[in-house]
Amino acid sequence: MSTDNKPATSTAEASRAFAVTVSAAIFAIAVMVGLLGFVVMPVLEGQTTGLDSFTAICRAFGIGIPAEQNARSSKPSAPASSTAWDSATRNDVRRGDAAAGAALAQDTCAACHMPNGLSADPASVPSTTGLSARAIYKQLHDMKRGERVNEAMKGMLDELTDQNLTDLAAYYSRLPRRNHDIRAYNEVTPNAVVLATKGDVSRALPACEACHNPTAGGPLEVPALTGQYPAYIVTQLQAYAAGTRKNDLYGRMRRIAGKLTPAEIAAYYDAPRP
Amino acid sequence: MGYVLTTFFIMGFGYFVAESALRQPLPAPRLAWLGFILGIVGTVMVVATVLTGHASVMFTFYPPLTASPIFYLGLVLVVVGSWIWCVLMLVAMMRWKRANPGQPVPLAMYATAANAVLWLWTTIGVAVELLFVVIPAAFGWTQTVDVGLTRTLFSWTLHAIVYFWLIPAYIAFYTIAPQAAGGRLFSDLMARASFILFLLCGLPVGLHHLFMDPEHSTGFKSIQMILTVLVAVPTLLTVFTVTASMETAGRLRGGKGLFGWIGALPWERPMVLATGLSFFMLWFGGFGGLINMSYGMNAMVHNTSWVSAHFHMIFGGSVVIMYFAIAYHIWPSLAGRAAPSVALQRIQLWLWAVGMMVMSMPWHWLGLNGQVRRVAQFDYADPSMSWWTPWMAVSLAGGFVLVVSAALFIWNLVSFHVERSAGVYPAPVKYATALHPDQPVPAALNGFALWNVFVLILMAAAYSYPIAQFFILNPPQAVVHRVDR
Amino acid sequence: MNNPADTDPDITDPTLAAHLDEAPSGAFALAGIAVALLLVAWAIIYLFVFLPRGPVG
Amino acid sequence: MAIDPLSNARSERRWAFAMVGAAMMMLFAIVWASLSPHMNPPSNIENVDPNTLHIAGEFTEDNLGTQVDAKGRVTTRIVTSQFSFAPECVVVPQDMQVTFRFVSPDVIHGLLVVGTNINTMVVPGYVSQVHTMFDKPGDMLMPCHEFCGLGHSQMVAHVRVVPIADFKPDENGRVACAEH
Numbered sequence: 001m002s003t004d005n006k007p008a009t010s011t012a013e014a015s016r017a018f019a020v021t022v023s024a025a026i027f028a029i030a031v032m033v034g035l036l037g038f039v040v041m042p043v044l045e046g047q048t049t050g051l052d053s054f055t056a057i058c059r060a061f062g063i064g065i066p067a068e069q070n071a072r073s074s075k076p077s078a079p080a081s082s083t084a085w086d087s088a089t090r091n092d093v094r095r096g097d098a099a100a101g102a103a104l105a106q107d108t109c110a111a112c113h114m115p116n117g118l119s120a121d122p123a124s125v126p127s128t129t130g131l132s133a134r135a136i137y138k139q140l141h142d143m144k145r146g147e148r149v150n151e152a153m154k155g156m157l158d159e160l161t162d163q164n165l166t167d168l169a170a171y172y173s174r175l176p177r178r179n180h181d182i183r184a185y186n187e188v189t190p191n192a193v194v195l196a197t198k199g200d201v202s203r204a205l206p207a208c209e210a211c212h213n214p215t216a217g218g219p220l221e222v223p224a225l226t227g228q229y230p231a232y233i234v235t236q237l238q239a240y241a242a243g244t245r246k247n248d249l250y251g252r253m254r255r256i257a258g259k260l261t262p263a264e265i266a267a268y269y270d271a272p273r274p
Numbered sequence: 275m276g277y278v279l280t281t282f283f284i285m286g287f288g289y290f291v292a293e294s295a296l297r298q299p300l301p302a303p304r305l306a307w308l309g310f311i312l313g314i315v316g317t318v319m320v321v322a323t324v325l326t327g328h329a330s331v332m333f334t335f336y337p338p339l340t341a342s343p344i345f346y347l348g349l350v351l352v353v354v355g356s357w358i359w360c361v362l363m364l365v366a367m368m369r370w371k372r373a374n375p376g377q378p379v380p381l382a383m384y385a386t387a388a389n390a391v392l393w394l395w396t397t398i399g400v401a402v403e404l405l406f407v408v409i410p411a412a413f414g415w416t417q418t419v420d421v422g423l424t425r426t427l428f429s430w431t432l433h434a435i436v437y438f439w440l441i442p443a444y445i446a447f448y449t450i451a452p453q454a455a456g457g458r459l460f461s462d463l464m465a466r467a468s469f470i471l472f473l474l475c476g477l478p479v480g481l482h483h484l485f486m487d488p489e490h491s492t493g494f495k496s497i498q499m500i501l502t503v504l505v506a507v508p509t510l511l512t513v514f515t516v517t518a519s520m521e522t523a524g525r526l527r528g529g530k531g532l533f534g535w536i537g538a539l540p541w542e543r544p545m546v547l548a549t550g551l552s553f554f555m556l557w558f559g560g561f562g563g564l565i566n567m568s569y570g571m572n573a574m575v576h577n578t579s580w581v582s583a584h585f586h587m588i589f590g591g592s593v594v595i596m597y598f599a600i601a602y603h604i605w606p607s608l609a610g611r612a613a614p615s616v617a618l619q620r621i622q623l624w625l626w627a628v629g630m631m632v633m634s635m636p637w638h639w640l641g642l643n644g645q646v647r648r649v650a651q652f653d654y655a656d657p658s659m660s661w662w663t664p665w666m667a668v669s670l671a672g673g674f675v676l677v678v679s680a681a682l683f684i685w686n687l688v689s690f691h692v693e694r695s696a697g698v699y700p701a702p703v704k705y706a707t708a709l710h711p712d713q714p715v716p717a718a719l720n721g722f723a724l725w726n727v728f729v730l731i732l733m734a735a736a737y738s739y740p741i742a743q744f745f746i747l748n749p750p751q752a753v754v755h756r757v758d759r
Numbered sequence: 760m761n762n763p764a765d766t767d768p769d770i771t772d773p774t775l776a777a778h779l780d781e782a783p784s785g786a787f788a789l790a791g792i793a794v795a796l797l798l799v800a801w802a803i804i805y806l807f808v809f810l811p812r813g814p815v816g
Numbered sequence: 817m818a819i820d821p822l823s824n825a826r827s828e829r830r831w832a833f834a835m836v837g838a839a840m841m842m843l844f845a846i847v848w849a850s851l852s853p854h855m856n857p858p859s860n861i862e863n864v865d866p867n868t869l870h871i872a873g874e875f876t877e878d879n880l881g882t883q884v885d886a887k888g889r890v891t892t893r894i895v896t897s898q899f900s901f902a903p904e905c906v907v908v909p910q911d912m913q914v915t916f917r918f919v920s921p922d923v924i925h926g927l928l929v930v931g932t933n934i935n936t937m938v939v940p941g942y943v944s945q946v947h948t949m950f951d952k953p954g955d956m957l958m959p960c961h962e963f964c965g966l967g968h969s970q971m972v973a974h975v976r977v978v979p980i981a982d983f984k985p986d987e988n989g990r991v992a993c994a995e996h
Binding site for chain 4: 783787790791794798801802805809810812813814815816
């Protein structure tokens with residue numbers, strides 16, 4: 001049965017016959033698979049859900065026809081925040097003019113936020129350093145629209161255009177982050193550190209630093225809180241819990257603050273990292 | 275881990291096979307070293323970014339989460355290094371064919387070349403994803419990512435990559451284990467056909483990882499499901515052919531009756547023992563896989579510990595244990611010494627199999643009951659999860675056994691070089707002879723030209739519209755979420 | 760086909776024939792049982808877990 | 817030659833036919849389940865812009881949760897975002913057809929409802945839709961099952977299945993979980 005006994009042509013012919021047979025088999029399988037997946041299954045399934053055959057086959061190919069036109073909920077509602085990261089807004093924020101923002105900040109903001117972004121009244125005026133331009137823009141935009149209620153800021157922002165906001169965001173996002181020593185704050189309890197770094201799965205509480213660490217990769221508008229004043233963080237958590245601040249997307253912070261006890265809120269988070 | 279261990283092992287084993295099975299020197303060994311260095315540099319880049327917290331995106335990337343570009347560039351280097359390997363494997367095979375016209379390529383080399391071809395096809399998906407979508411986003415050149423497109427491109431790679439990892443184990447099943455057991459390969463043709471079926475059916479099935487995704491239609495999901503059913507066939511063929519090969523060994527050693535040959539096998543040899551343990555774990559891994567691929571049934575287990583159990587069984591278990599056995603098998607001829615302690619090798623293999631079973635078996639049950647994977651902590655106080663605790667402890671114990679086994683493996687290889695007792699220069703590695711060595715091999719099963727045409731056709735049928743739809747329908751994109759700043 | 764160096768000179772065709780008259784009945788039995796059990800296990804999950812969990816889609 | 821050179825080919829062929837037959841049996845069972853009891857993967861290709869979900873339309877904050885429309889159909893809308901579900905608890909009636917609609921405004925999420933066949937990825941840019949029916953009352957866990965960032969492990973919600981008698985929509989057709 002050695003190949004040597006046969007003339008070379010017959011081996012070549014046998015090989016060709018093998019290739020032809022295999023090709024035919026593979027094509028037959030491909031055709032049957034296609035018929036089953038694109039015709040038989042969708043048509044049969046479509047009959048039971050009231051789709052005609054043509055629509056069922058189109059849907060099987062994924063030619064953009066949703067399964068059923070759902071009754072859209074028509075209830076009109078004001079958004080919690082009208083800041084949306086569509087491409088226009090993203091580009092505006094990216095192209096903010098830091099120099100123009102600096103001049104504006106000197107005239108308009110420095111009285112409370114100080115030229116270096118570090119306020120004199122940590123409980124009600126936040127540090128505006130170490131925040132991304134998107135974080136600053138979002139809060140300015142929401143306060144200007146009244147979605148985050150702050151009378152003092154509203155008065156100032158009413159005078160400003162959207163371009164002013166992006167310029168300010170560009171300026172403040174470039175200020176150096178506040179340098180501070182965690183050990184100076186004796187309110188930090190072990191429990192707060194656990195909540196800040198690990199969260200609490202039994203209450204569906206993510207770790208604070210899952211979003212608020214500068215390298216967390218959380219939501220686009222999230223403020224980095226590693227340099228924020230503890231007193232300010234406490235007042236904002238209290239405001240979220242009470243529902244007086246509600247410009248967070250889909251109630252994320254309201255739910256989190258609502259689950260924290262007053263004692264936990266008082267034991268603020270200030271990440272023990274540079 | 276999944277990428278790095280496998281890629282380096284497969285490259286090394288491929289070079290070994292190319293020299294030992296073809297009995298000719300490797301073409302362009304300097305290029306091979308270049309591939310190796312690229313792989314090392316890439317690995318260092320990846321590990322450094324992950325350990326410094328600049329790449330918390332896991333190895334499936336999950337765009338629009340976006341890590342430091344260094345992470346992705348490191349992966350690209352590893353892949354480019356492996357492409358060099360692929361080219362060298364194919365060149366080695368062609369040189370041999372030119373020097374031996376009309377002769378069938380030795381099975382071990384044919385299968386290695388099949389794996390190289392498979393890997394070249396496989397990496398196209400992830401390479402396109404990285405080069406055209408993810409890396410531009412990581413450098414900040416683009417602001418948004420088409421998530422459906424990236425998931426689809428990754429799925430192209432996602433399933434065939436496991437066959438790339440698997441094939442070396444199958445090479446050992448077919449070409450090393452029967453010889454090590456003292457028998458013959460039952461059928462050389464069936465072995466070739468199985469490797470070709472892996473090449474054909476392993477590629478156009480990646481959408482079965484996206485059964486639960488909203489961006490694909492029922493039609494393409496179901497045809498890839500059917501093709502996935504077909505990919506079970508080469509494994510089922512292998513089970514028979516390798517069992518029959520082992521049976522020839524058992525019978526040649528005097529085994530009688532329906533099952534007597536099993537006891538007659540030389541189980542004291544690590545390669546034989548590993549093959550047995552590997553087949554045992556393959557049953558469980560294959561069982562999990564059959565559930566995963568069953569279209570609607572995937573909903574029970576998608577993204578749960580069941581999936582982790584499945585690939586730990588089939589990859590961590592049946593495949594990696596064969597990597598160990600292959601290392602033990604080829605190390606003597608690399609080191610020029612006999613193994614100092616075969617008993618320690620057997621213990622290591624047993625520990626690995628037992629550890630993997632103990633670790634992975636509970637995951638099946640937990641996954642079926644909703645334990646999701648890739649989670650750092652569970653609320654064990656919740657009554658629906660409190661009963662998981664003891665099972666997690668069992669799993670953890672299995673994990674410790676695996677750590678011990680891995681350490682013992684390293685010691686077993688080191689001991690070749692440190693212990694004076696190992697001295698006898700062993701015979702070079704042999705490959706199994708077929709039961710009927712003179713059976714003619716059709717030209718189609720001695721090359722890849724025909725099969726590449728079929729892969730192209732099947733991939734076009736399975737993936738052309740699923741990829742094109744993102745350009746036709748132009749779905750809204752997601753904004754890049756940087757995790758490193 | 761194979762390299763002559765790979766071939767074991769002790770195993771000749773008559774030796775094979777003498778020992779392998781029953782082969783591959785053992786492989787059929789062993790692999791058959793394994794695959795049958797596999798199908799049974801699959802069917803158990805299908806019938807007793809998947810179907811009772813109800814319709815989706 | 818003492819042994820029949822084709823005997824192994826015959827055995828192989830017999831085995832191969834048996835294996836293809838076994839694969840076909842499984843395939844038949846899967847296809848039957850997809851056609852008769854409707855057990856299919858969620859494959860509803862429907863696009864939605866992830867950046868403006870919260871501004872207007874179906875997925876604004878006040879529209880989330882369970883709602884019964886004029887025709888009596890029950891739809892539950894849930895937004896999955898880093899790192900929570902909104903709302904974190906939804907009420908659905910037992911033994912009635914329920915349609916879940918999930919969207920993500922940021923990254924990839926995924927979810928399953930423990931003990932059921934409800935399982936879907938939530939991909940930004942798409943509405944993931946699952947039709948189903950629950951046959952037992954009770955609180956069921958709905959965890960996020962796809963890595964979505966560092967807070968992924970803590971992203972958990974619940975589905976509360978109540979008997980139809982206890983399923984009482986308000987004048988807007990809405991039903992929400994009571995405070996717990």
